[in-house]
Amino acid sequence: MAIAGNILILIGSLFLFLGSLGIFRMPDVYNRLQAGTKATTLGAMSLILGIGFLNNEFLVKSIVLIIFIVLTNPVSSSTIARASHKSGVPLTDKSIIDVCRDDIRKEEV
Amino acid sequence: MKNFKGFIVFLIVVALTWLLLTGTFNKDDLLIGGSALILIAILFYRYSDLYRAVKITPKIVFYYPLYLVVFLIELLKANIDVALRVVNPALPINPGIVAVKTSLKDPLSKLILANSITLTPGTLTVDVKDDTLFIHWIDVKGKDIESATKAISSKFEKILKEIVK
Known part of the structure; x- marks a missing residue:
C-alpha cells in the first residue's frame, strides 16, 4: 500500500511538472489551457489518491476530493477559454481554422 | 411534490457526499445525519431542477x-x-x-x-x-x-x- 501510494505521488508530480512545462512552452492561451487542464487534473488526482493510500483514514475523503476536482477543473478552463475568446485574444499564427470567429463575424455583418 | 425524481436524485447526491465525507456508520450519526439530509432535501430540492435530465432505468x-x-x-x-x-x-x-x-x-x-x-x-x-x-x-x-x-x-x-x- 505504501509503495503504491508513493508511486502514485511520483506519477502525479511528474504530470504536474509536465503541465507547468506545457504552460511555458505553448504559444497561446488556448494551447496553454489545454496543457494546464489535463495535466493538472490527472496530476492532482494521482497525488491525492497517493496520499489517500499512504494515510488510510483519508482514502474515502480523497476520493470525494477527486470527484470535485474532476467536476470543477474543466469548467474553470472552459470559462477562461470562453472569456478570452470573447474578449478577442487571438489564436497563434500556427492555427489553421477558427469556426467560432467566422461565426461571430457573420453575426456582426 | 411534483418534482419527485429531482427530490430523489438530490437526496442521493447529498447523502453520498455526506457519507463519504464523514465516513461514519454509527447508529446515532446516521439517525441525526439522515434527518438533516431529508430536511435539506425538502428545503432545497426545488432548486435542483437540473437533475430532471437524469434517467432512472435498470440500464x-x-x-x-x-x-x-x-x-x-x-x-x-x-x-x-x-x-x-x-x-x-x-x-x-x-x-x-x-x-x-x-x-x-x-x-x-x-x-x-x-x-x-x-x-x-x-x-x-x-x-x-x-x-x-x-x-x-x-x-x-x-x-x-x-x-x-x-x-x-x-x-x-x-x-x-x-x-x-
Whole structure:
C-alpha cells in the first residue's frame, strides 16, 4: 500500500511538472489551457489518491476530493477559454481554422 | 411534490457526499445525519431542477461504470498525448477551433459532454451555443462539422444518451 501510494505521488508530480512545462512552452492561451487542464487534473488526482493510500483514514475523503476536482477543473478552463475568446485574444499564427470567429463575424455583418 | 425524481436524485447526491465525507456508520450519526439530509432535501430540492435530465432505468447500472471507464482511459490518453507534445522539441501542434453538433438537449447533459471533451485528448470546449459546441483542437484532423463530431464527441455521446436525456 505504501509503495503504491508513493508511486502514485511520483506519477502525479511528474504530470504536474509536465503541465507547468506545457504552460511555458505553448504559444497561446488556448494551447496553454489545454496543457494546464489535463495535466493538472490527472496530476492532482494521482497525488491525492497517493496520499489517500499512504494515510488510510483519508482514502474515502480523497476520493470525494477527486470527484470535485474532476467536476470543477474543466469548467474553470472552459470559462477562461470562453472569456478570452470573447474578449478577442487571438489564436497563434500556427492555427489553421477558427469556426467560432467566422461565426461571430457573420453575426456582426 | 411534483418534482419527485429531482427530490430523489438530490437526496442521493447529498447523502453520498455526506457519507463519504464523514465516513461514519454509527447508529446515532446516521439517525441525526439522515434527518438533516431529508430536511435539506425538502428545503432545497426545488432548486435542483437540473437533475430532471437524469434517467432512472435498470440500464444505468451498466452504463455508469462504462462511462467512468471510458472517461478514465481517455483522460490517461489525453495526458500522455499532451505530455509527449510538450517534451517534443519541435512542439508538434496544429491548433484551431472547430464546431461540433450534439443531439443532447438538456443543459446538464451538455455540461457533462463539454466537461468530458475538455478532459480528453487535445480538445478544449470554448463555447456552447444551442446544439453547437465550439472546440479548440490542438491537432485539427477534420475541419467540417461531421468529421469533427465523429472524432471528438461521438464516443461519449453514445454512452451519455443512455444515462441522461
